[in-house]
Amino acid sequence: MDIQRSDLFKTLERLPTNTSTLLLTCLLPWVPRVVAALTVLYGFSNALGEDLFYTLTPQGVSAAFHLVAIGIRLSFLGLLVLIVVHGIRQQGREGWLALPAVVLVGIAQFQIDLVVLHVPTIWYPLGVGIGLSDIASAALSVVIFALLLRRLQQSLKRQRQMALDVKQAQEVQQVILPQALSSFPGLEIASEYRPAREVGGDFFQIIPDLTDGSVLIVVGDVTGKGLKAGMLVALLVGAIRSTVEMTTEPIGMLQALNRRLLRRGDAQATCLVLRIEKDGSATLANAGHIAPYLNGEPMAMEGALPLGMMEGAEFSVMHFKLNERDRLMLMSDGIAEATDANGNLFGFERVHDLLRESRSASDVATAAQKFGQEDDISVISVTCTAKLTSALV
Numbered sequence: 001m002d003i004q005r006s007d008l009f010k011t012l013e014r015l016p017t018n019t020s021t022l023l024l025t026c027l028l029p030w031v032p033r034v035v036a037a038l039t040v041l042y043g044f045s046n047a048l049g050e051d052l053f054y055t056l057t058p059q060g061v062s063a064a065f066h067l068v069a070i071g072i073r074l075s076f077l078g079l080l081v082l083i084v085v086h087g088i089r090q091q092g093r094e095g096w097l098a099l100p101a102v103v104l105v106g107i108a109q110f111q112i113d114l115v116v117l118h119v120p121t122i123w124y125p126l127g128v129g130i131g132l133s134d135i136a137s138a139a140l141s142v143v144i145f146a147l148l149l150r151r152l153q154q155s156l157k158r159q160r161q162m163a164l165d166v167k168q169a170q171e172v173q174q175v176i177l178p179q180a181l182s183s184f185p186g187l188e189i190a191s192e193y194r195p196a197r198e199v200g201g202d203f204f205q206i207i208p209d210l211t212d213g214s215v216l217i218v219v220g221d222v223t224g225k226g227l228k229a230g231m232l233v234a235l236l237v238g239a240i241r242s243t244v245e246m247t248t249e250p251i252g253m254l255q256a257l258n259r260r261l262l263r264r265g266d267a268q269a270t271c272l273v274l275r276i277e278k279d280g281s282a283t284l285a286n287a288g289h290i291a292p293y294l295n296g297e298p299m300a301m302e303g304a305l306p307l308g309m310m311e312g313a314e315f316s317v318m319h320f321k322l323n324e325r326d327r328l329m330l331m332s333d334g335i336a337e338a339t340d341a342n343g344n345l346f347g348f349e350r351v352h353d354l355l356r357e358s359r360s361a362s363d364v365a366t367a368a369q370k371f372g373q374e375d376d377i378s379v380i381s382v383t384c385t386a387k388l389t390s391a392l393v
Helices: 007-014 017-049 059-091 093-108 111-116 132-176 226-243 250-261 347-356 361-372 386-392
Strands: 181-184 187-194 202-208 215-222 269-276 281-287 316-321 327-331 377-384
Touching: 017 059, 059 093, 093 132, 111 132, 187 202, 187 215, 187 361, 202 226, 202 377, 215 226, 215 250, 215 327, 215 377, 226 250, 226 269, 250 269, 250 281, 269 327, 327 361, 347 361, 361 377
Parallel strands: none
Antiparallel strands: 181 187, 187 377, 202 215, 215 269, 269 281, 281 316, 327 377
16 A cells, blocks of 8 residues: 555554454453543643642652653554554555544644754745644544545445335335236226335235136235335245145145244234135135225134244134125225324224225225325225126026
8 A cells, every 4th residue: 555554553464463453352442441541641740740830849750740741642642543553454445544644633742842852843835834733633624524525425325225226126026016907707806005115015916726717815914114024025925926836725825924934033924815716705814914894894803813923823714705796805904004194093993984885995095095104005805796696607
């Protein structure tokens, strides 16, 4: 490197890397205490060395304490250099940038002593007097400005990278979610997804089985929000797609997803799996998710633990049949948990009132969003058409 290294840094650099690093690591936690002790000692020594108590202290004692004060200032300078050396090892370029200014500031503290030794400390370029302390202060100001500017640039770069990561995650999530409207023989399925942030924590999959004409619908809500929740959604969607190749039974699907989330820290999710046969019979398995609404009325389901809570968890299961013009609504808790400016919840009563009016999935999602969205909103509407009824005859 082109910058002149201090003698202390050269000495440390000649040590083995682990030895010098250990030395700095051991010393730096004690820096505040060392500074406090040196400050008290310097104040006492300087007071005696400057003959502030000349009536009480002999001349020889004052001279000795004056030398002690100089030694303490040298200790401060060494401590500053030590801190910069640690900064060089930790930050690299930023530490080297600060080294010259710190050394100048330390030397400027000896300006009076240098004058006694006939070392010039004031220069007169163009007739203007510039002292060593002025140069040190200016250099320190430039270094601080440069470091702040560098940190700002690094922060902006990280923010741009994070924004790009979030955008890419949002694009991936849009790819893995189904289309808003899907038509199957005898069924019309509409979906609405309104994430509270750029990346949401709700998920759903609509998977037809071409071999027997059934349709599998999986909806859920992972814990947390933002990018972390979005990554967990991607994990679960992948698990759903791989599990459906082995089984499409709702209870088997929940058991497989539960195993995927076990021992993954706080990775948990509510989930509901619905399988509708081509004759209208349906099997519903639930793991802590909000129960669906059938024709505007909540379906009576037993409670169950969310996925990822415990191994071998039991999930509630029920069987029913869809008839002509039946409408089944599956939704996340973001609907009921919408909150207005006064802190009032949208609540299940408003949900009930909306669904009794046979509102569409879009209407329900929009009503909750306008009320005051706090969490991700997802609504899936399953309507049994006349075509399915004719298939049942």
